[in-house]
Amino acid sequence: MFDMKCNECGTVNNENAKYCNNCGVELKRQSNSQDFSEKLDNIGKKMQKAGCALTFVFTIPILLAIFFGIPGLIIGIVIAMIAVPAVLKQY
Numbered sequence: 709m710f711d712m713k714c715n716e717c718g719t720v721n722n723e724n725a726k727y728c729n730n731c732g733v734e735l736k737r738q739s740n741s742q743d744f745s746e747k748l749d750n751i752g753k754k755m756q757k758a759g760c761a762l763t764f765v766f767t768i769p770i771l772l773a774i775f776f777g778i779p780g781l782i783i784g785i786v787i788a789m790i791a792v793p794a795v796l797k798q799y
């Protein structure tokens with residue numbers, strides 16, 4: 709995935725290598741920006757997952773309202789209010 713390319717001599721080392729095979733210089737992840745964008749990507753994916761779960765949670769009061777009218781809606785909202793923090797905590 710990540711080529712540990714030596715900044716000194718340009719040798720491409722093993723992904724997990726800490727020091728260059730050729731010149732022995734300490735290797736650092738070349739592109740921090742790549743790591744950063746990867747993190748952003750992960751956050752985006754998490755948000756997407758949480759969004760799906762939240763959408764599901766909000767359909768509960770709607771479904772209950774359809775089947776049981778206003779009391780169902782109230783119960784559904786209570787369930788959603790309990791479920792939303794639980795869902796958010798999970799992600």
Ligand SMILES: [Zn+2]
Pocket residue numbers: 714715716717718719728729730731732733
């Ligand atoms: Zn080197």
